[in-house]
Amino acid sequence: MKRRxxxxxxxxxxxxxxxxxxxxxxxxxxxxxxxxxxxxxxxLYVLADFATGRLGITPYSGTxxxxxxxxxxRVAGGFALAAACGLALGFLSGRIPLARRLVDPLIHLxxxxxxxxxxxxxxxxxGIGEGNTLFLIALASFFPIYLNTVHGTSQVPxxxxxxxxxxxxxxxxxxxxxxxxxxxxxxxxxxxxGLGVAWAYLVLGEVTGVTEGLGAVMTDGRMLGHVDIxxxxxxxxxxxxxxxxxxxxxACRAVCPQMRRGRDVP
Amino acid sequence: MSEQGLSVSxxxxxxxxxxxxxxxxxxxxxxxxxxxxxVSLLGPSGSGKSxxxxxxxxxxAPVSGEVRLDGERITGPSAQRCVVFQTxxxxxxxxARENVTFGLKRSRVPPARRREEAGEMLRLVGLDxxxxxxxxxxxxxxQQRVALxxxxxxxxRLLLMxxxxxxxxxxxxxxxxxxxxxxxxxxxxxxxxxxHDVEEAIRISHRVVIFERRPxxxxxxxxxxxxxxxxxxxxxxPGFQALREQIQRLMFTL
Numbered sequence: 001m002k003r004r005x006x007x008x009x010x011x012x013x014x015x016x017x018x019x020x021x022x023x024x025x026x027x028x029x030x031x032x033x034x035x036x037x038x039x040x041x042x043x044l045y046v047l048a049d050f051a052t053g054r055l056g057i058t059p060y061s062g063t064x065x066x067x068x069x070x071x072x073x074r075v076a077g078g079f080a081l082a083a084a085c086g087l088a089l090g091f092l093s094g095r096i097p098l099a100r101r102l103v104d105p106l107i108h109l110x111x112x113x114x115x116x117x118x119x120x121x122x123x124x125x126x127g128i129g130e131g132n133t134l135f136l137i138a139l140a141s142f143f144p145i146y147l148n149t150v151h152g153t154s155q156v157p158x159x160x161x162x163x164x165x166x167x168x169x170x171x172x173x174x175x176x177x178x179x180x181x182x183x184x185x186x187x188x189x190x191x192x193x194g195l196g197v198a199w200a201y202l203v204l205g206e207v208t209g210v211t212e213g214l215g216a217v218m219t220d221g222r223m224l225g226h227v228d229i230x231x232x233x234x235x236x237x238x239x240x241x242x243x244x245x246x247x248x249x250x251a252c253r254a255v256c257p258q259m260r261r262g263r264d265v266p
Numbered sequence: 267m268s269e270q271g272l273s274v275s276x277x278x279x280x281x282x283x284x285x286x287x288x289x290x291x292x293x294x295x296x297x298x299x300x301x302x303x304x305v306s307l308l309g310p311s312g313s314g315k316s317x318x319x320x321x322x323x324x325x326x327a328p329v330s331g332e333v334r335l336d337g338e339r340i341t342g343p344s345a346q347r348c349v350v351f352q353t354x355x356x357x358x359x360x361x362a363r364e365n366v367t368f369g370l371k372r373s374r375v376p377p378a379r380r381r382e383e384a385g386e387m388l389r390l391v392g393l394d395x396x397x398x399x400x401x402x403x404x405x406x407x408x409q410q411r412v413a414l415x416x417x418x419x420x421x422x423r424l425l426l427m428x429x430x431x432x433x434x435x436x437x438x439x440x441x442x443x444x445x446x447x448x449x450x451x452x453x454x455x456x457x458x459x460x461x462h463d464v465e466e467a468i469r470i471s472h473r474v475v476i477f478e479r480r481p482x483x484x485x486x487x488x489x490x491x492x493x494x495x496x497x498x499x500x501x502x503x504p505g506f507q508a509l510r511e512q513i514q515r516l517m518f519t520l
Contacts, residue, residue, distance in 0.1 A: 157355075159351055160357070162323075162351070164368075166347065166349045167368050178357065181357070181359040182358075256359060
């Protein structure tokens with residue numbers, strides 16, 4: 001049976017195009033001062049310079065890739081840590097009621113503390129620099145991964161589990177061949193949410209004490225009054241974030257046939 | 267002495283209700299099934315037939331009594347006692363063929379033979395051409411045929427079927443009954459079949475065990491006198507109407 005290819009939805013371009021138009025209009029004729037909101041064209045030049053270093057417009061000329069590398073490194077590290085803990089605890093809690101009763105209350109308690117509230121403590125514990133950034137990213141990313149994994153795992157229908165059992169699957173084999181694939185769509189949602197949160201907390205984490213990274217550029221840029229570079233960095237984060245999400249989604253779809261139907265979150 | 271077949275001895279089952287009281291689902295059930303027999307458990311809902319099936323399948327443990335298959339005590343689910351449920355309960359992430367090979371894989375059958383046997387089985391149930399379809403691409407009847415195939419392919423010592431055709435329309439149900447008989451003719455499977463449909467029970471079984479409820483008990487056991495070759499068209503068979511009425515009377519009077 002042929003699978004329909006995913007078509008690019010042009011309707012999704014309408015609103016961004018309108019925003020772009022409005023932005024251009026406001027900066028060209030609306031009397032918007034450049035220190036508040038540079039024009040789209042200016043931003044394009046700044047971005048190009050950021051990436052290639054050819055124009056020498058800002059102090060950050062050509063440094064995009066270096067900063068991007070460090071940010072990606074941190075996101076990957078924090079996300080991996082969050083995924084390892086979130087998946088492991090999530091599967092345990094989802095399958096073993098006692099584990100859930102033990103672990104859930106504490107997790108939900110900790111979850112209510114907003115990520116920003118952890119910043120001071122993170123600095124005290126891990127100092128200023130890599131440690132606290134990684135901690136914040138991992139902490140924030142953990143919760144959606146854990147919650148969705150628990151949900152997916154515990155929602156596997158009893159009859160599906162029994163089907164696996166009567167066909168000869170027991171214990172870990174039952175988990176690997178039935179529970180895991182059945183729960184996977186939910187697990188994938190959790191991973192995607194977690195990745196999105198990881199990017200969000202990257203900036204928070206990079207705000208203090210790191211000299212390399214996109215978040216650091218944003219903080220530095222703001223302090224020097226370079227709004228253009230701040231906005232340019234935001235655009236980079238948005239684009240790279242979307243790219244990593246797409247990669248994660250593609251990986252999930254490759255592993256799980258159910259998700260290819262397009263029933264999951266687009 | 268070889269104890270072949272299924273033997274259910276004095277099985278009792280109770281369930282705890284939400285308000286703390288207990289419901290006696292099964293009271294002192296004794297039943298034997300000989301190898302190669304098709305036996306129906308027939309009764310109104312709440313008579314404990316599915317509870318008994320779950321005990322025999324190994325999903326639940328009885329409060330008292332024991333069940334043995336070929337002399338061995340049943341302690342949990344096993345590929346020797348495959349189940350066809352009321353819903354197909356297929357694995358959504360696997361194709362029809364992969365669903366059928368699932369059990370074979372667990373029994374460590376080599377890949378080439380797995381593929382061959384699954385293909386043959388799917389052909390037998392009339393699904394050749396659909397081996398690589400996913401469950402959501404198949405109709406309810408087709409999914410149930412895959413469920414039949416994946417249970418049959420393992421040649422279990424006992425095949426348990428829990429109202430497997432109840433969710434299908436009358437025509438499809440009839441076709442599935444014929445399919446079951448056809449598969450049985452090929453393999454001589456021992457089958458325990460739970461249903462609340464009197465005609466279905468008569469049509470496919472050697473013996474019909476009639477349950478009553480509150481608490482679940484065996485009311486009566488009847489042998490269906492018609493030879494298996496003539497089960498294809500029973501409506502014209504002399505004695506069919508009489509048997510059906512007799513069973514209905516047993517089921518619907520106290």
